[in-house]
Amino acid sequence: MIELRQILTVAGKEFRDRMRNRWVLAVALVFAVIALLIAYFGGAQQGQVGFRSIEFTIASLVSLVIYLIPLIAMLLGFDAIVGERERGSLDLLLSLPITRLELLLGKYLGLAAALTASTLVGFGLVALVLSRHLNWSGLYHFGGFILSSVLLGLAFLSLAVLLSVLARDRTRASGMAIALWFGFVLVFDLLLLGLLVLTGGRYGGEAFPYLLLLNPADVFRLLNVFSLDDIRAMYGLASIVPPALANPWWMGSAMLAWILAPLALATWRFRP
Amino acid sequence: MANVSPPPDRAAAEAIRVRGAVRHFGAVRAVDGVDLDVQRGEVFGLIGHNGAGKSTLFKMMLGLIEAGAGEIQVAGHAVNGRHFRVARRRIGYLPENVVLYDNLSGLETLRFFARLKGAASHECPALLDRVGLSAVATRPVRGYSKGMRQRLGFAQALLGAPQVLFLDEPTNGLDPQAIRDFYATLHDLRSRGVTILITSHILAELQERVDRLAIMASGRICALGSVAQLRERLDMPLQFDLTLADGAETSLTPGLSAVPGVSTTAIEGGVLRLHVPRQLKMQVLGVLCAAGPGLRDLRIVEPSLEDLFFGLRHRADMAKDGVPS
Numbered sequence: 001m002i003e004l005r006q007i008l009t010v011a012g013k014e015f016r017d018r019m020r021n022r023w024v025l026a027v028a029l030v031f032a033v034i035a036l037l038i039a040y041f042g043g044a045q046q047g048q049v050g051f052r053s054i055e056f057t058i059a060s061l062v063s064l065v066i067y068l069i070p071l072i073a074m075l076l077g078f079d080a081i082v083g084e085r086e087r088g089s090l091d092l093l094l095s096l097p098i099t100r101l102e103l104l105l106g107k108y109l110g111l112a113a114a115l116t117a118s119t120l121v122g123f124g125l126v127a128l129v130l131s132r133h134l135n136w137s138g139l140y141h142f143g144g145f146i147l148s149s150v151l152l153g154l155a156f157l158s159l160a161v162l163l164s165v166l167a168r169d170r171t172r173a174s175g176m177a178i179a180l181w182f183g184f185v186l187v188f189d190l191l192l193l194g195l196l197v198l199t200g201g202r203y204g205g206e207a208f209p210y211l212l213l214l215n216p217a218d219v220f221r222l223l224n225v226f227s228l229d230d231i232r233a234m235y236g237l238a239s240i241v242p243p244a245l246a247n248p249w250w251m252g253s254a255m256l257a258w259i260l261a262p263l264a265l266a267t268w269r270f271r272p
Numbered sequence: 273m274a275n276v277s278p279p280p281d282r283a284a285a286e287a288i289r290v291r292g293a294v295r296h297f298g299a300v301r302a303v304d305g306v307d308l309d310v311q312r313g314e315v316f317g318l319i320g321h322n323g324a325g326k327s328t329l330f331k332m333m334l335g336l337i338e339a340g341a342g343e344i345q346v347a348g349h350a351v352n353g354r355h356f357r358v359a360r361r362r363i364g365y366l367p368e369n370v371v372l373y374d375n376l377s378g379l380e381t382l383r384f385f386a387r388l389k390g391a392a393s394h395e396c397p398a399l400l401d402r403v404g405l406s407a408v409a410t411r412p413v414r415g416y417s418k419g420m421r422q423r424l425g426f427a428q429a430l431l432g433a434p435q436v437l438f439l440d441e442p443t444n445g446l447d448p449q450a451i452r453d454f455y456a457t458l459h460d461l462r463s464r465g466v467t468i469l470i471t472s473h474i475l476a477e478l479q480e481r482v483d484r485l486a487i488m489a490s491g492r493i494c495a496l497g498s499v500a501q502l503r504e505r506l507d508m509p510l511q512f513d514l515t516l517a518d519g520a521e522t523s524l525t526p527g528l529s530a531v532p533g534v535s536t537t538a539i540e541g542g543v544l545r546l547h548v549p550r551q552l553k554m555q556v557l558g559v560l561c562a563a564g565p566g567l568r569d570l571r572i573v574e575p576s577l578e579d580l581f582f583g584l585r586h587r588a589d590m591a592k593d594g595v596p597s
Contacts, residue, residue, distance in 0.1 A: 003357075009387045017375050087371040092428075095334045095365040095438075096388045097357035272338045272352075 006098045007106040014110025015117075018076075024118045027072055031122025034068070035061055039130060051130065054138035058145045062224045065149050066217050069119070070156040070181050076115055077160030078177040080107045081270065082167045100270050108161050108263060115153045123149065144248070148223040148255070155216040155258035156181070162262040165270045188215045209242055216258040223251040287312045287436050287467035288333060292342035295328055302328040304491035305342070310484075312435075313465045315458065317478045317485030319581065325491035326471055327440075333469070334365055334438055347435045361390055364434030368441040370425045374414035378405050378424050381413060382431065391432030399427040402457065404450075418445035426454065430461075437461065439470045443477060455481055479577040487584055495584055499577055508583050509533075510553060511573040512546040512560075520566025527559035 018024050039051055042060040051057070081104070084090040093103055123146045127139065134142065160177055167173035192211055201208070212218040222245050244250050288310035295303040303325045310316045320326040331337040333344055335351030344351055349359035372381050382396035400406045403423040408416070416424065422445045429437060437458075443451045458468055458481070472478050478485065479499055487495040487502075495502055516524070521544060528534055533549040534556060548556045553572075560567055575583065 006388060009384070013373075013376075013384050017373070020375055088367050088369055089371060089373070091331070091334070091336050091367050092365060092370055092385075092425075093388070094336055095360060095363060096385070097360040097390060098388055272336065 002099070002102060002105075006102040007109060010098070010103055010106025011110035011113065014107055015113045018111070018114035023076075024114050024121070027115075027118035028122035028125070030068075031119060032125040034064060035123060035126040036129060038064065039126065051133045054130070054134055054141055057130070058141060058224060061145065062221060065152070066220060067185055069149055069153045070185055070217060072118075073115055073153045073156035074160045074177040074181050076111050077108075077157045078164055078167075078173045079170050080111060080161050081164040082170055082173045083164070086170055100272070101267055104161070104165070104263075104267055104270055108157065111161075112154050112157055115157055116150050119150050119153055120146065145224055148220055148252075151223075151252070151255040151259065152216060152220040155219075155255055155262075156184075158259045158262040158266075159216075162266040162269070165266045184215050184217050189218065206242065209245055212245065213254050216255060219251055219254045219258065222246070223248055223255065286310065286345075287314070287347060288316075288469065289345040290329075290333065290342070291344075293329065293332055293339050293344055294341040295332060295337060296340055301325075301491045303332060303339075306491075306493055308486060308493065308496075310467055310469060312467055313462055314483045315462055315468045315470065315481060317482035318469060318471045318488065319473075319475065319478065319485060319577075320488035321585065324488040326488045328491075329488065330438065330440065330469075330471060334363065335360065361432055362435040364429035364431065364437045366422075366425045366429040366437075366439045366442050369444060370421070372413050372421060372424060372428075375412060377410045377412055378416070378420075378427075379409040381424060382427060385428045386431050389432045395431060396427075399430055400424075402430070403427045404453070419447055419450055422446055423450065426457075434466065436467045436469065439468065441472055442470060443472070443474065451477070475577040475581060485577075487581060489585070489588055494588065495580075499580070502580050503575055504550075506575075506580055506583055506587075507550055508575040508579060509535075509547040509549050510575070512548055512556065513571040513573065514544045514546065514560070514567060515569035516542055516544055516563075517566045517568055518542070520563060523566055524559070524563050527562060528556070531555050531559060 035057075038060045039057045041049060042052070042057065079086075081090065084093065094100065098106075123142075127134075127142050127146070130142070131139070159180060163173050163176045163180065167176055192208075196208065212222060286309045288308065290306055290308040293303055293306045293308075294301075306325075306329055318326050318330060328337060332339050333346060333351065335344075335346075335356060338352055346359050347362035349355045349362075351359050351363075353359075373384075376384065378400055379396055382399060383393050385391075386393045386396055397406065397409065400409045403426055405420060405423055405427065408420065413421065413424065422442070426439075426442065429439070443454060446454060462468060470478065470482065482499070484496070484498050485502075486493045495505070497505065514524075521538075524544075528536065528546065531548075531552055533552060535547045537545040537547075539545050546556065560570065
């Protein structure tokens with residue numbers, strides 16, 4: 001039977017570590033500064049300076065967050081297990097009255113708490129600054145953006161922890177983490193697009209958009225872009241995406257699956 | 273500490289019980305059917321060359337590697353069974369070259385492990401004091417020397433008053449005084465009935481400090497007993513170092529060459545070294561007595577644990593090559 005106390009002890013240590021070395025603060029500041037710059041100067045290319053609309057701000061932030069949060073999550077989690085193994089402290093931890101599952105969950109939850117705190121504090125500060133420009137609907141949408149950013153971070157953290165279980169050493173783990181980030185954030189969409197162009201859309205038909213679910217970064221994009229009518233119109237996407245992919249609950253569930261599946265796989269692989 | 277048997281009042285229960293333990297990694301038989309009992313209050317050494325299987329067996333006893341077959345109990349419970357938490361609360365473990373968390377202080381490190389082990393956190397300052405780290409208890413571990421980290425690791429192993437201590441190369445990085453203090457602590461723990469299983473490549477260090485030991489090779493225990501028992505069982509020659517007066521060697525040589533199996537090596541400073549089969553000791557002493565004042569000094573050296581270890585390995589190699597020993 002799982003002992004919650006053991007999980008919380010490991011999670012608490014991981015979280016305090018990140019608080020102590022100011023990781024949480026640094027990442028929160030990065031999020032806040034970048035989001036504010038985008039909110040006020042995002043329209044500079046069109047000759048406009050100052051806050052335009054929450055839809056525009058979220059659309060601009062999505063493009064940035066989709067690169068930044070997965071990278072930060074990967075860097076945070078890639079050595080969660082392999083780092084302990086390399087230090088020699090993994091054997092020590094596992095000789096204690098704690099199961100491998102409790103250790104893995106504790107590690108994940110502690111790191112997840114640090115990443116979530118950074119995201120909430122960073123974007124929360126932005127919401128505070130922008131609050132005088134926002135009505136309830138705007139706040140609701142920005143809240144949805146923050147929540148989906150948290151989920152995106154947790155999904156990539158879950159992938160990072162899986163890599164950390166699979167990798168033989170930290171060097172390999174970091175290489176795999178960067179490759180995975182590169183694959184999901186940069187290569188995947190290009191491949192899909194290339195496939196679509198090559199086949200002229202003849203194969204796959206209506207199922208093709210559902211391939212986007214195979215990438216948590218795309219799920220995040222779908223969650224944010226298709227939850228806002230103005231943005232859907234702006235991107236001209238309303239007609240090509242099936243309604244299920246525009247449903248935030250379905251997309252939220254897809255993101256949860258992206259959090260749980262790698263963790264389940266990591267648990268399975270992290271056997272004696 | 274080098275008694276042949278553990279004290280009788282503590283000999284009732286086995287602290288570690290291994291029956292038919294097997295672990296293969298592919299075609300490699302890392303542990304190949306090991307049976308072992310370590311009694312309560314015993315200091316037990318586990319030695320072997322690299323790849324002999326001792327690390328795998330050690331980790332199996334800690335529950336870190338699951339046995340492919342067989343049964344392992346520590347402190348009365350299976351280490352990977354239903355009551356594994358009970359077993360592990362009774363275990364203290366100091367891994368080889370452990371690197372603890374740089375960001376935490378010594379005290380925070382101990383408190384973290386105390387929470388996981390279910391030990392009282394008020395034990396921590398006393399344990400730091402016991403290993404001589406109380407002055408640096410609140411300093412981050414990143415500033416600790418190798419020896420200080422090792423001592424912190426040892427304090428961690430002592431959390432929760434363990435019944436069985438597993439120590440892997442425990443004196444790595446310790447200075448001579450710290451090694452002496454470390455073994456004094458072990459002596460104290462042993463007297464309180466704590467069982468100590470220790471691996472080390474520094475055989476001279478173990479020789480005087482273990483009650484019994486097991487020598488492993490090819491995944492099996494090839495010798496088991498106290499150092500004295502192993503000496504007898506392996507029947508290795510005694511070493512006689514003779515300090516001779518000038519010219520005495522010539523008068524001794526005929527007598528010694530009449531004793532079969534005695535080999536001589538001349539070493540510097542007028543010292544003659546003999547290797548004497550154990551059962552011929554008295555006969556050689558008789559020859560030496562006849563030498564009279566030509567023999568100025570005599571030192572009889574029992575084979576060391578290192579000699580036993582290499583002797584055993586040599587015999588195993590010869591047996592493998594089909595050479596009768």
